[in-house]
Amino acid sequence: MKKILVIEDEELVRHSLIDVLEAEEFEVVSAENGMIGIGLVHKEKPDIIICDIMMPQLDGYGVLTALQQDPLTNTIPFIFLTAKADKADLRQGMQLGADDYLTKPFTRTELLNAVNTRLEKHNAIYSQLHTKIEELCDTLIEPVPDEFLAPLKAIKSAAFSLYEIDTTTRSVTNQEILAVAEKLDWAADRIERLMQNFQLYIELEIIANNLQQIKVMRQQRSSNAADLIQQIVLAKAKTAQREADIKLGLQEATVKIADMHLQKVVEELVDNAFKYSLPGTSVGFLSLIKNATYIIYITMDNDHEVNTKFFNWLNGKNHEQSHAMTGLGLAIARRLVEIYEGEVYFGTIRDGRARVRVTLPCVL
Structure with a gap:
């Protein structure tokens, strides 16, 4: 049973x-003035409020202003009752956050239509929000377990090595100590990166449902895209000891994406390009402008078996398993590209090599 608060002197x-x-x-609760009405809002938690404007002590505008300042009450549907139908009064109430107006005298049908319409609209918004929250929760819990496995295995391996050292009588070499330290350091770095990625992933999933924030983000520009990509590729190739494998052919452009987000997209894709290709095989990085679109191609020799589900995910298939298969990094890269009105796509070229294509809008 829906509860309605009536505030009328x-x-x-x-x-x-x-x-x-x-x-x-x-179910109806009532108050004869605005001060009592505000107290009943917090006590009774009504589903909708019907409030007169002209009242002693605290008028309807004051009631609405007070409720709008409280996050616990500012979403309750609010209908004003007024003996005046002046446009200035109507505009003032709507600007304060009122949902509807009823001008006295009104009929029973007008009252019930106003109440039912506002309740239905509120329920629809709540239902959509509840669905979004459920989808977000489902999305967020998918990627965590598999992402943790690799660093946790490294920590367990290091712990086992320490246990073996402790239970033997032989002397421990510096190399053995260094090997354990390297495992722990690697695991710590992976977990730190996972936490950073997870936080960013949550932020992006929330942003994806905020049209106003997306609009602001799409005003950002990366004015030296080719230079940024080249710096990342060279640094990643050096870390992976793949400097001799890379081929670069990058066209400079101003791309409609923030520098930090383009950097994140490229870092994740370059990491995976080296991960899914064998040392000694070429990895090419090409970019060009076509029809106000900046296209980035990453081409790699596919000489070993690559997980088919990984590529299905890049093409939008089996999305429910994508995070577990590919990790948070690629999920973040794809979401970022989508927010900036771009696409990530995997395919093969004529000679059988694998190729990832990223498209982003650019400034001509």
């Missing part, structure tokens, strides 16, 4: 409202 009008609403099986 005229006793006859107040009781008339109560009678009509109770006849429709609403």
Whole structure:
């Protein structure tokens, strides 16, 4: 049963409202002025509020202003009652956050239509929000377990090595100590990166449902895209000891994406290009401008078996398993590209080599 709070100083009008609403099986609580009404909002937690404007002590505008300042009450549907139909009064109420107006005198049908319409709209918004939250929760819990496995295995391996050293009588070499330290250091770095990626992933999933924030983000520009890509490729190739394998052919452009986000996209894709290709085989990085679109191609020899599910994910298939298969990094890269109105796609070229294509809008 939906609960309605009626705030009205005229006793006859107040009781008339109560009678009509109770006849429709609403639960009704009432207050004769704004001060009492605000107290009842917090105590009774109504589903909708019907409030007169002209009242002693605290008028309807004051009630609405107070409720709008509290995050616990600012989403409750609010209908004003007024004896005036002046456009300035209507505009003032709407600017404060009122959902609807009823001008006295009003009919029973007008009252019930206004109440039911606002309740239905509120329920629809709540239902959509609840669905979004459920989808977000499902999305967020998918990638964590597999991402943790590799560093946890390294920590367990290091612990086992220490245990073996402790249970033997032989002397321990510096190389053995260094090997254990390297395992622990690698695991710590992986977990730190995972935490950073997980935080960013949560932020991006929230942003993906915020059109206003997306609009602001799409005003960002990366003015030296080719230079940024080249720096990342050279640094990653050096770390992976693949400097001799890379081939570069990059066209400079101003791309419609923030520098930090383009950097993140490229870092994740370059990491995986080296991961999914064998040392000694070429990895090419090409970029060009076509029809106001900046296209980045990453081409790699596919001489060993590559996980088919990984590539299906890049093409939008088996999305429910994508995070577990490919990790947070690629999920972040894809979401970032999508936010900036781009696409990530995998395919093969004529000679059988694998190729990832990223498209982003650019400034001509």
